[in-house]
Amino acid sequence: MINSSSSGNMQRQLQRIGRNWGLYLLLLPAVVLLLCFTYKPMYGVIIAFKDFKPALGIMDSPWVGFKYFEKFFNSYQFSVTIKNTVFISLYSFVTFPLPIVFAILVNQLRANRFKRVFQTVTYMPHFISTIVIVGLMMILLSPGNGLIGSIYRLFGAEAPNLMGSASMFSSLYVWSDVWQHTGWDSIIYLAALSSVSPSLYEAATVDGASRWQKIRYIDIPMLIPTAVTLLILRIGGLLGVGFEKAYLLQNNLNISGSEVISTYVYKIGLLSSQYSFSAAINLFNTVINFTLLILVNYISKKYSENSLW
Amino acid sequence: MEAATKLALQPKKSAGSDKIMETLLYIWAVIVLIIVLYPLYFIIIASFSDPSAVGSGQVWVFPKGFTLDGYKELLNHSNIWVGYRNTIVYTVVGTLIGLVVNVSAGYALSRKDLVGRKFLSLFFIFTMFFNGGLVPTFLTIRDFHLYDTFLVMVLPFSVAVFDIIVARTFFRTGIPTELWEAAQIDGCGNLRFYAQMVLPLSKPIIAVLALWFAVGQWNSYFNALIYLQNENLYPLQLILRDILVTNQMQTALGTGEAAQIALRLANLLRYSVIIVATVPIMCIYPFVQKHFNKGVMIGAVKE
Numbered sequence: 001m002i003n004s005s006s007s008g009n010m011q012r013q014l015q016r017i018g019r020n021w022g023l024y025l026l027l028l029p030a031v032v033l034l035l036c037f038t039y040k041p042m043y044g045v046i047i048a049f050k051d052f053k054p055a056l057g058i059m060d061s062p063w064v065g066f067k068y069f070e071k072f073f074n075s076y077q078f079s080v081t082i083k084n085t086v087f088i089s090l091y092s093f094v095t096f097p098l099p100i101v102f103a104i105l106v107n108q109l110r111a112n113r114f115k116r117v118f119q120t121v122t123y124m125p126h127f128i129s130t131i132v133i134v135g136l137m138m139i140l141l142s143p144g145n146g147l148i149g150s151i152y153r154l155f156g157a158e159a160p161n162l163m164g165s166a167s168m169f170s171s172l173y174v175w176s177d178v179w180q181h182t183g184w185d186s187i188i189y190l191a192a193l194s195s196v197s198p199s200l201y202e203a204a205t206v207d208g209a210s211r212w213q214k215i216r217y218i219d220i221p222m223l224i225p226t227a228v229t230l231l232i233l234r235i236g237g238l239l240g241v242g243f244e245k246a247y248l249l250q251n252n253l254n255i256s257g258s259e260v261i262s263t264y265v266y267k268i269g270l271l272s273s274q275y276s277f278s279a280a281i282n283l284f285n286t287v288i289n290f291t292l293l294i295l296v297n298y299i300s301k302k303y304s305e306n307s308l309w
Numbered sequence: 310m311e312a313a314t315k316l317a318l319q320p321k322k323s324a325g326s327d328k329i330m331e332t333l334l335y336i337w338a339v340i341v342l343i344i345v346l347y348p349l350y351f352i353i354i355a356s357f358s359d360p361s362a363v364g365s366g367q368v369w370v371f372p373k374g375f376t377l378d379g380y381k382e383l384l385n386h387s388n389i390w391v392g393y394r395n396t397i398v399y400t401v402v403g404t405l406i407g408l409v410v411n412v413s414a415g416y417a418l419s420r421k422d423l424v425g426r427k428f429l430s431l432f433f434i435f436t437m438f439f440n441g442g443l444v445p446t447f448l449t450i451r452d453f454h455l456y457d458t459f460l461v462m463v464l465p466f467s468v469a470v471f472d473i474i475v476a477r478t479f480f481r482t483g484i485p486t487e488l489w490e491a492a493q494i495d496g497c498g499n500l501r502f503y504a505q506m507v508l509p510l511s512k513p514i515i516a517v518l519a520l521w522f523a524v525g526q527w528n529s530y531f532n533a534l535i536y537l538q539n540e541n542l543y544p545l546q547l548i549l550r551d552i553l554v555t556n557q558m559q560t561a562l563g564t565g566e567a568a569q570i571a572l573r574l575a576n577l578l579r580y581s582v583i584i585v586a587t588v589p590i591m592c593i594y595p596f597v598q599k600h601f602n603k604g605v606m607i608g609a610v611k612e
Contacts, residue, residue, distance in 0.1 A: 017424045022499025023417040027429065030414035030468050034436055037465040041441025041449045058448075108334055118338055120598070122345055127591045129528035131546050132583050135553025139355075139579060140348055147351060150366025179344070211327055244531055248554050269444040270535065282442030290439055 048280040061276075068280035077264060084170075085260040088241045092174045096234060098182050100227060103189035104219050108211070122183025134248040137176060138163060163249070166257030173241075173249060173258075192226045193219060228300060235296045261285045356380070356580035360573050379577030383585060386578070389552075392545035393585075399544055400526040403463040407522040410467050412515060415476025416507055421486070433470045443535070450536055461536045462544070463526075472518050479514040480507070513600040520597040527590045545586055552582055 017024070043058075048068060050061040072078055102122075109115040128136075140147040143159035152159035162168045196218060204214050243262035250258045261281065269278025355363045359374025367373050383389060417423060418430060440446070455461040484507055492502045508515070530546035537543060 013424050016422060020420070020423060020499060022503070023420055023423050025500065026413035026417040026503065029410045030473065031429075031432070033410065033465065033468045034433070036453065037446070037449060038436045038440060038468070041445035042439070043441075044445030044448055045441050047445065047448075054448075105334060105337065109338060110331075114335075114338070118342065120595075121342055123594065124349070124591060125345060127524055127528075127594060128587055129530070129546055129549070131528075131530055131549045131553060132587055135549065135579065135583060136348060136352065138554065140351070145364030147348075153366055183345070211330060244529075248550070265443050270447065275444045275448070279442055279444045282444065286439060286442060293438055 045279060045283055047276050048283045050276060052276040052279075054275075064276075068277045069284060071277060072281050072284065077259070080256065081259050081261050081264045084257060085241050085262075088170045088173055088246075088260065091170050092177060093234065095174060095178050095182075096231065098178060099185035100189050100223055102182050103186040103193060103223070104215055106186065106190060107193045107219065108215075119183070123187075124183075125180040126184035128180065130244045131248060133176060133180060134245065137172065137249075141172075161253070164251060164253030166254045169249065169254045169257040173245060176245075188226060188230070189223050192223055196222050228304065232293065232296050232300055235292055352580055352583050356577070356584055360576040364576075376577070378574060379581035380585075382574045382578045383581055388540065388543070388548050389545070389582065389585075391541060392543050392548035395542060396527060396545040399462045400523050403467065403526040404519055404522040406463055407467045407469065407472075408515060408519060411469055411472045411518065412476050412508075412511070413503070414468075415473045416480050416503060418473065419477045419480035419484070420489075433468075433473060436468075437470050447535060456536055457538045457542070459542065462532060462542070466532060469522075472521060476514055476518065479511065483514075484510060516597045516600040520593060523593060524590055549582060549586055553579055 047058055047061065049063060049065060050058070051064045051067075052058065052061045106115065106119065109118065125133075138146075141162045143149045143152075143161045146159075148162070149159045160168075162172060200218055201214060204218060209217070241260040241262060243266060246258060246260050247263045247266065250263060262285075265278050265282045265285070268274050268281065351368075354370075354372045355368055356379050357372040357375055357377070358368045359376060362368055362373040414433070418426060418433075420426075423429070441449070450456055450461060450465060453465075455465060488506060489502060492506060497505075528546065530544070530550060533542075533544050533547050537547075
């Protein structure tokens, strides 16, 4: 009885699959690409536990267990890269609320024409490439003939070499990001605010609520679900200081403050071809991020209704 | 009586503090505008100025010692134009591939009657949080013989799971189930329905995803740095890296008067090349702006 009903179920499922074959065809390109270029490399991760020799291939290279993980934990670079990565991540984490504040303030701008111009202008830096941003910073912050040099000279002072300072690296990294992306990142919060029903504000006005009270009791609660989702995603990337900008901003002078996991993985793996060592460092990084994400999502699910899945 | 005066007074009082708040708000907005715009404006005026005037801090508001040498110098660097051509091709082809791959996947996943929807969604979302990392991916690309080819720039990394989720959310709310049911009764298959009904109704989401892809393609340098060796395939961004960041122009110069002139040009080139590389991609945004309404953006993170 049970058997026949489940096989009938199965048949119905198969029928539905057959009827919707077109949908599977639409999915096919994305699935094939992911299998080839994302899932296949996941299998390649086992080289982190092997002594990978390109001539032998992944399968036939000898197993070495945790040798390369130990090598990383015992190396001088371990504490430096972890410290820099965590510090820069936490630093940029602190700037997380800025797009929210930005969106709330933009939402308060009443003059529509001005508001539109303001938004367009503040979105603009988002379209500049990382290379141009770093090039801009080098031009503007050059102590010799850059803008900052000129400003210091106005006051008769000598400009510091910000680009060559290990201790300034994190600030440059974080604040240039703030400059470039705060406007753009606020879009999503502005969208959430624009879905607030006007009658809510009207009712608040009738009740004599001040502007600040409307922000406090209408706008902010409206933004919290979006903010929590983005926050969880952000924590999942806690050990993920992006390669692109860090690598470009690096130079011999600031290297002690600018070497992060992603740049180290690149140098070890592709510049000096220590494939297994690099894969081990990378895997360590990914596992920590993944664990953090699961953990934070779990906590968020437990204490609020917000969750990624 | 007392209550009445209170009521009468209240709007007046809050209007006063509102006015201060309003003023502060606009002061803030103007400061933000200056902070965002001035560095960009400075690059523009510097690109038209005598580099020695820029270097000695005489250029603040208007160009000084007006010159077009920086832009003329661009013509002498054929690699910039090769890079430009490559970037345009990568951007156009990469955006088309990205749209086909991701919009289709997003639509299929939006359909409630898709068997295995949960598993497929997980299959996609998992890749957002876990990946093989740099070296295994590099080895895979090499195994597929894609290293140092045109294709590596447009095909292997064209799946963008975040974009698929955004598209899926759009289709769920934007394409009513009844539409598909009606089409089905008329004997319309999934593919024809997708091509003739869904896509024409989805211009906003296509425009937004196209913008994301185009900007990403235009600006990225990571894949080119890792997977390209042949300079004839280099995108503009890698050429820019040589000019702006690693200063390969300047270190190759040496000394003497000829070197002085070359140094001057190299300095000017840094400004003009920024303008030429950045303006085209910024010009796309206004065309897509109207689609950035709440309908598209609101579903982006939720679900």
